[in-house]
Amino acid sequence: MIYSVLKPLLFKLDAETAHHLALQISELYQAHTYQFSPRLSSHKNTLELPSPIGLAAGLDKNAQALTTLSSLGFGAIEAGTITLKAQGGNPRPRVWRYPEQESLRNAMGFPNGGRESILINLKNYQGASVLGVNIGKNKESTPAESIDELGQLVSTLGQANYFTINVSSPNTPGLRALQEPGYLRELFSELKRHTDKPLFLKIAPDLVKEEIQGLLKISEELKLEGIIATNTTIRPDLGVGGISGKLLYAKSLMVQEELLQSQTPLTIIGVGGISSFGDILRFWKLGGQWVQIYTAFVYQGPTFIHHLNKEILRFLDHFGIYQLQTFFDLSLAVRKKMIEEYEKKIS
Ligand SMILES: Cc1cc2nc3c(=O)[nH]c(=O)nc-3n(C[C@H](O)[C@H](O)[C@H](O)COP(=O)(O)O)c2cc1C
Numbered sequence: 001m002i003y004s005v006l007k008p009l010l011f012k013l014d015a016e017t018a019h020h021l022a023l024q025i026s027e028l029y030q031a032h033t034y035q036f037s038p039r040l041s042s043h044k045n046t047l048e049l050p051s052p053i054g055l056a057a058g059l060d061k062n063a064q065a066l067t068t069l070s071s072l073g074f075g076a077i078e079a080g081t082i083t084l085k086a087q088g089g090n091p092r093p094r095v096w097r098y099p100e101q102e103s104l105r106n107a108m109g110f111p112n113g114g115r116e117s118i119l120i121n122l123k124n125y126q127g128a129s130v131l132g133v134n135i136g137k138n139k140e141s142t143p144a145e146s147i148d149e150l151g152q153l154v155s156t157l158g159q160a161n162y163f164t165i166n167v168s169s170p171n172t173p174g175l176r177a178l179q180e181p182g183y184l185r186e187l188f189s190e191l192k193r194h195t196d197k198p199l200f201l202k203i204a205p206d207l208v209k210e211e212i213q214g215l216l217k218i219s220e221e222l223k224l225e226g227i228i229a230t231n232t233t234i235r236p237d238l239g240v241g242g243i244s245g246k247l248l249y250a251k252s253l254m255v256q257e258e259l260l261q262s263q264t265p266l267t268i269i270g271v272g273g274i275s276s277f278g279d280i281l282r283f284w285k286l287g288g289q290w291v292q293i294y295t296a297f298v299y300q301g302p303t304f305i306h307h308l309n310k311e312i313l314r315f316l317d318h319f320g321i322y323q324l325q326t327f328f329d330l331s332l333a334v335r336k337k338m339i340e341e342y343e344k345k346i347s
Contacts, residue, residue, distance in 0.1 A: 003301035006025075010022060014093055014095075015095035015104065016093065016108075023065050027064060034073065036073075036309075040075070041323065044267045045225055045226065047267070049075035050129065051074065051075030052324065053280070053309065054074055054291065054292040055074045055076070055292065055294070056078060057132075057164065057294075058106075058294060059297070060077065060079050061079070061082065063079035063121035066122075070128060071127065072302050074129050075129055076131070076292075077132065078292065079134065080112070080133050080135060080136070081166050082153065083112055083135070083138045084114060084115050084153055089111025089112075094107045095107075098247065099299075102295065105232075105238060105242065106232065107241030108241075110136050115152075115156065118133075130161045131159065131160055131161050131162075132162045132164055133157050134163075135163060136150075136169065136175070137172065139173070143177075143178060143183055147190050150165065150191060151194045152194075154191050154194045154195040161197070161198075162200060164199075166202045167201065168231035170204070170232060176204055179204065181214055181218045184222070188224065189222070200225055201226075201228070202229075203227055203229050204231050205230035205233045216264055216266070220265070220266060224266065225267055226266040228269045229255045230271060232248060232272075244294060245273050248273040248295075252272020256272075260287045261287075270292070271291060274291050274293050275299075277308055278343070281315075281343060284335060284339060285335070285339045289328055
């Protein structure tokens with residue numbers, strides 16, 4: 001198993017250096033178009049994913065390794081965060097590991113090559129995974145300028161199957177204030193003038209119930225495709241930046257529960273510390289369908305998503321169900337009972 005040899009070497013390097021090296025190695029690997037099992041496919045609102053497990057934003061900021069990442073079994077790949085103009089982000093070091101807790105802390109501040117740098121990469125993409133592009137504001141832009149920037153991004157990145165608007169990174173000053181309803185109303189009305197692609201809002205885990213409900217209401221009103229919950233959490237006791245991985249799990253799950261219990265018709269994508277099939281089952285028990293993963297993929301390696309996809313097939317086999325969509329079409333009460341039975345079996 002190559003990653004078991006590579007991981008101790010990569011983990012000796014500074015986290016960001018290791019990250020770039022791993023991406024470069026994966027670019028050397030000649031990816032084939034991965035054939036997903038048709039059994040793993042499912043749809044919700046306007047999207048259909050060949051696996052319910054997506055790659056969260058931030059790992060492939062400049063869309064350099066899309067086809068390779070797709071071949072690792074992700075049903076969707078979210079490139080970015082990309083900003084209109086290139087920017088360097090915060091000074092390094094800006095990514096730290098917490099290996100015992102399988103967690104990371106990052107204060108990257110959206111380093112990326114800007115829109116021009118990813119156009120060709122998006123065009124060259126050949127994978128079967130759905131392609132999302134996560135977009136954000138440039139550091140120096142005012143809220144009003146950022147509406148124009150984001151509008152330009154969605155109107156020119158036509159290769160994307162969906163867009164995610166990132167107003168929840170803790171590493172761009174003032175960004176989280178953009179989760180304010182008045183601003184969102186103005187922003188999304190403008191974006192809808194520029195694109196008819198599905199739009200997701202990515203939210204922070206550090207919101208109180210009223211704020212979560214407020215964001216859900218406005219997302220429904222603006223007819224967004226859905227909400228991606230959540231971004232990283234702030235933990236000033238650990239240092240600057242945002243925490244991801246297992247240390248984030250409980251907080252993200254609470255936000256996901258708050259969103260899902262309202263029976264919203266929107267697509268709620270669960271992200272934050274998901275690191276096992278058991279975690280996916282827990283999200284499904286709340287009524288959720290699709291998840292994203294970043295940190296657990298870094299710790300568990302390139303075969304992790306294939307492993308999770310196999311676990312899903314085993315779950316379907318146990319109940320004699322051919323396709324995942326058939327499971328999602330069952331009532332929530334029935335799905336819950338099945339999951340509880342399966343959890344007992346695997347515990
Ligand atoms: C190093 C690093 C960089 C990230 N960069 C971005 C980013 O550019 N845009 C974004 O929306 N989220 C970014 N994230 C957040 C992830 O997309 C995800 O929401 C978060 O890490 C929680 O998922 P996880 O616990 O599976 O990692 C980043 C996370 C990490 C660890």
